Amino acid sequence: MTDQTEFRRYLVAIDSISTHQLFTDCLVIGAGIAGLRAAIEAAEHCNVIVVCKGSLQDSNTWLAQGGIASVLDETDSFESHIVDTLNTGCGISDKEIVDLVVRQGPRLIEQLLRWGTDFDLTDGHIATTLEGGHSHARVAHAHGDETGRIITEVLIKKARQNPNIKIVENFCGVDLLSNDDNKCIGIIGQDKRGPQIIWATNTILATGGAGQLYRETTNPEIATGDGIAIAYRAGAVLQDLEFMQFHPTTLYVAGASRALVTETLRGEGAILRDSRGRAFMKDYHESAELAPRDIVSRAILAQMLKTKSTNVYLDVRHFKREHFAKRFPTISELCESFGIDVSQNLIPVRPSAHYMIGGVKTDAKAATSIKNLYACGEIAATGLHGANRLGSNSLLEGLVFGKIAGQSASQHIKKPGDSGIKHQRIKHQPTYSNRTLLNTSDVRNSLRALMWRNVGITRKAQLLTEAQEIIGFWQRYVMDKTFDQPQDWECQNMLTVALLMTQAAQMRKESRGVHHRSDFTNINDKNFKKHIEITSGK
Ligand code: SIN
Numbered sequence: 001m002t003d004q005t006e007f008r009r010y011l012v013a014i015d016s017i018s019t020h021q022l023f024t025d026c027l028v029i030g031a032g033i034a035g036l037r038a039a040i041e042a043a044e045h046c047n048v049i050v051v052c053k054g055s056l057q058d059s060n061t062w063l064a065q066g067g068i069a070s071v072l073d074e075t076d077s078f079e080s081h082i083v084d085t086l087n088t089g090c091g092i093s094d095k096e097i098v099d100l101v102v103r104q105g106p107r108l109i110e111q112l113l114r115w116g117t118d119f120d121l122t123d124g125h126i127a128t129t130l131e132g133g134h135s136h137a138r139v140a141h142a143h144g145d146e147t148g149r150i151i152t153e154v155l156i157k158k159a160r161q162n163p164n165i166k167i168v169e170n171f172c173g174v175d176l177l178s179n180d181d182n183k184c185i186g187i188i189g190q191d192k193r194g195p196q197i198i199w200a201t202n203t204i205l206a207t208g209g210a211g212q213l214y215r216e217t218t219n220p221e222i223a224t225g226d227g228i229a230i231a232y233r234a235g236a237v238l239q240d241l242e243f244m245q246f247h248p249t250t251l252y253v254a255g256a257s258r259a260l261v262t263e264t265l266r267g268e269g270a271i272l273r274d275s276r277g278r279a280f281m282k283d284y285h286e287s288a289e290l291a292p293r294d295i296v297s298r299a300i301l302a303q304m305l306k307t308k309s310t311n312v313y314l315d316v317r318h319f320k321r322e323h324f325a326k327r328f329p330t331i332s333e334l335c336e337s338f339g340i341d342v343s344q345n346l347i348p349v350r351p352s353a354h355y356m357i358g359g360v361k362t363d364a365k366a367a368t369s370i371k372n373l374y375a376c377g378e379i380a381a382t383g384l385h386g387a388n389r390l391g392s393n394s395l396l397e398g399l400v401f402g403k404i405a406g407q408s409a410s411q412h413i414k415k416p417g418d419s420g421i422k423h424q425r426i427k428h429q430p431t432y433s434n435r436t437l438l439n440t441s442d443v444r445n446s447l448r449a450l451m452w453r454n455v456g457i458t459r460k461a462q463l464l465t466e467a468q469e470i471i472g473f474w475q476r477y478v479m480d481k482t483f484d485q486p487q488d489w490e491c492q493n494m495l496t497v498a499l500l501m502t503q504a505a506q507m508r509k510e511s512r513g514v515h516h517r518s519d520f521t522n523i524n525d526k527n528f529k530k531h532i533e534i535t536s537g538k
Contacts, residue, residue, distance in 0.1 A: 020195065117151055214456070249296075273346060362375050
């Protein structure tokens with residue numbers, strides 16, 4: 001927070017006696033791959049409530065196209081996947097975590113297959129493809145480019161069949177509740193009936209990403225970084241907030257919202273061309289289209305500048321039409337909806353904010369720095385990705401750490417309902433200010449434009465300072481109010497996370513992975529081969 005803004009532990013007034021309440025052994029906040037997998041695991045031992053802000057379809061997992069990376073054939077090896085992940089992470093991945101995630105992957109993907117996930121197969125085995133930074137074709141996919149949807153549907157079905165799991169959609173979590181020992185004891189939020197408290201013995205944050213902080217993003221509207229802001233207010237240690245990964249290729253049609261155009265297209269031979277039709281990636285990296293994402297994103301921006309264009313193009317005209325439609329049904333439909341015939345026309349693309357590498361710091365058991373609070377999936381900073389995420393390692397991480405979080409949060413509970421969570425008195429009245437009210441939807445739009453311009457693919461001190469000042473100014477007028485609508489809490493959370501990200505980006509005076517500074521263009525191992533941690537200290 002800036003010194004101009006008083007820190008608020010809770011965004012809303014709370015009186016636990018007069019608020020509607022639910023009790024559970026384990027609360028999971030978020031329903032992407034990590035949240036659902038955590039719920040299924042925890043439900044082996046205890047009662048679970050899963051809440052999500054929108055519907056079960058509103059997640060980054062649902063939109064994931066390319067797939068899930070893992071060692072799935074005998075010509076590949078754990079060592080190779082580990083080395084690729086570490087190399088892409090640019091020196092600050094946690095080796096123990098990389099090892100754990102890579103080695104647990106195949107078993108959990110086989111389990112997904114047994115649970116009914118309709119992975120694409122070749123000769124009876126899970127088919128795999130290539131993405132940038134992988135030295136082996138190890139990206140499994142389902143229904144072509146509908147991998148995320150297919151996996152989520154299987155997990156939803158499995159969760160719904162389990163009597164120990166209750167799913168509550170359209171529940172907007174506002175703040176984690178903590179007791180005098182600073183233990184997390186649940187959440188205050190709001191659903192259609194009004195304010196609700198869910199008391200929980202253990203809580204798992206799986207709220208996903210923060211792409212909506214940027215004007216251009218592949219993320220769904222719900223991805224406003226709420227979990228990070230909520231954990232910050234509760235005093236959790238956050239890590240790696242300067243590392244926002246930009247996806248090189250999202251469909252660019254002026255006026256339309258951005259949509260992911262999967263990297264597996266490039267893995268299978270799509271060529272990037274500039275507005276003059278020239279294939280330019282070899283000018284920037286020997287791996288050309290399959291260079292790591294940060295390099296491809298910056299190359300695209302540089303080429304756009306050189307050719308004075310708003311975008312570049314993906315060329316898939318050499319793909320067989322029927323094969324393309326079957327292998328990439330989502331992209332086919334998307335292009336068709338904009339009148340782009342991929343066998344004749346180039347696909348206009350440019351980079352967009354895609355994946356939040358940083359978040360709530362967790363250990364190998366998915367535990368955060370707050371007692372009884374766990375985190376998994378995109379919101380967690382496990383150290384797997386280091387400074388740059390290898391494509392399709394995120395669904396893998398969500399699957400592996402979802403299971404681990406579910407286990408950690410439930411293993412001490414003997415049977416469902418046995419954890420003994422009780423009502424606790426919490427009373428809180430935020431102080432009000434009479435400063436002018438800004439229109440939060442204007443602030444939100446302006447913030448997204450500011451983040452894109454000043455805290456985007458390339459950063460520098462002067463732009464970061466300017467962003468800190470402007471965000472601080474908006475915070476003075478938005479953080480001092482008490483709201484009762486999700487879109488206003490989202491705006492408060494976005495301002496909180498934006499400022500923290502900008503501060504972290506300012507602190508890292510070097511270029512590493514997805515964090516590129518035009519004023520410090522080199523990697524600086526002496527001072528920055530480490531993680532930047534931030535906490536409110538509350
Ligand atoms: C893609 O399909 O290109 C996205 C996959 C990912 O971000 O891991």
